[in-house]
Amino acid sequence: MANLTKCINMMDEGIGRVSMVIPQMPSTEARLSRLMLMVGSSLEEDLEAKLKPHNLNHSDFLTLMILYSRPDGHSTPGELCEFTSQGATNMTRIANALVERGLITRRAGEADRRCVLIHITAAGRRLVQKILPPLFPRIGAMFAGFSEADKRHLSRLLRKLAHNLDQLSKEAV
Amino acid sequence: MANLTKCINMMDEGIGRVSMVIPQMPSTEARLSRLMLMVGSSLEEDLEAKLKPHNLNHSDFLTLMILYSRPDGHSTPGELCEFTSQGATNMTRIANALVERGLITRRAGEADRRCVLIHITAAGRRLVQKILPPLFPRIGAMFAGFSEADKRHLSRLLRKLAHNLDQLSKEAV
């Protein structure tokens, strides 16, 4: 991404001009959603860049992190699909790659033999513990100048937005 | 994406547990950046779905919108790359496709003959005007329950975050 601020400026001007032509446009909200999109994809790009040296992409990392963060370090492909918003096909591929690297193991479920149980290995845990700490300074710096109240507000507003999005997709059935 | 709220809950619990094991983690900020990522990609997914019926993806749409929002409806590949954060290769491909569909035209620049001038056509404008209005209700609904102050805050905080990200990538040279 070039310069986020520059992109935002041009977006602001653009929306300003478009709303002259199309006055029904909810321009405040349009600005907000473009902001979300721009900052979100910049964050994503950023993260991907940090993960690349470890030969992981965002989906791989998320998968690993979910397993890592589980009390007993396991899950199933279906559940992982749900939380990573990946298709089943893709999850199979991701799991294959992680098994290949010895970061997870796969075995048949006991209760329900259709399910596959995916466990994070010791090596997987070690990798997570190696990747995370170098990320911290940057995560901190991203929110430089944010007061505690700012962070609370941002959290609240993002969660509210998420809630609205859920409502909308429920209605759209 | 499954259910955003459900994903957020599990993220919250996950970060809670991880921060027990790795206490140096800035967990508030980590939560915020995951929230941004999740909500951002949900918005993106959403938009892509709305664009699909018109055979456009996000990049195509952005390209078209930038041209549409310009006072004189034109730009160059280089500039479009910058604002859409696409590589030159991809922009060439996008432009090819849009030219193919008669939504833009491409011709040599006059002042600087290395540049290519990309113009939006009347058909391109018509398509934008056809796509946008149906998007409005949803954009409005996304921010249902947001007070004017909420929107101002969100805007301010996102811009601040964007500013910090710019600083970080400048330093990282």
Added chain:
DNA sequence: ATCTTTTAGTTCATTGGTGAAATGTTTTCT
């Protein structure tokens, strides 16, 4: 108890975006 439907996961073929390198122009610098 058997037959059907549903659920979970995998396989395979394909699409679509991405990155690197080479090319052809045009402009800028010296």
Added chain:
DNA sequence: AGAAAACATTTCACCAATGAACTAAAAGAT
């Protein structure tokens, strides 16, 4: 005038993601 830089395109190789078809197991229906 000649060297270097900038702009765009083309080609090629590649990887991630998707869709359709398939297998196996469990749940539900008759």
